[in-house]
Amino acid sequence: MDKELLLQLKEVLEKERSLVEQELSSFAKKDTKLPGDWDTQHPRVPEGNEEEAADEVEEYESNISVEQELELKLKEVTSALDRIAKGTYGTCEKCGEPIQKERLLAIPSARTCERCMSIIS
Ligand SMILES: [Zn+2]
Structure with missing residues (x-):
């Protein structure tokens, strides 16, 4: 494979990886036990304010689906970078x-x- 092209693609992938990680870290925490896994932060449920609590839960749920999407993307990008390192890309x-x-x-x-x-x- 063309070395220059490979370098170019590697750069794109690395950029994508840091973007996805940045996005994930805005609402989730990296799971220290499972590499590549992220946990959406649990909703802070204010006591005695049901309306706000419902909003928090709703946001939490939508974050979880975004988290799964981003995690998947991160896995794809990471494995592509792995393949570049191994020379099978x-x-x-x-x-x-x-x-x-x-x-x-x-x-x-x-x-x-x-x-x-x-x-x-
Ligand atoms: Zn084929």
């Missing part, structure tokens, strides 16, 4: 063929080539 996991450059530029964390992707989905 850019190879389709299904057929072992190189993934098209255009596809990697569009989705740097892609694991499969365009052909295999269309078979899966």
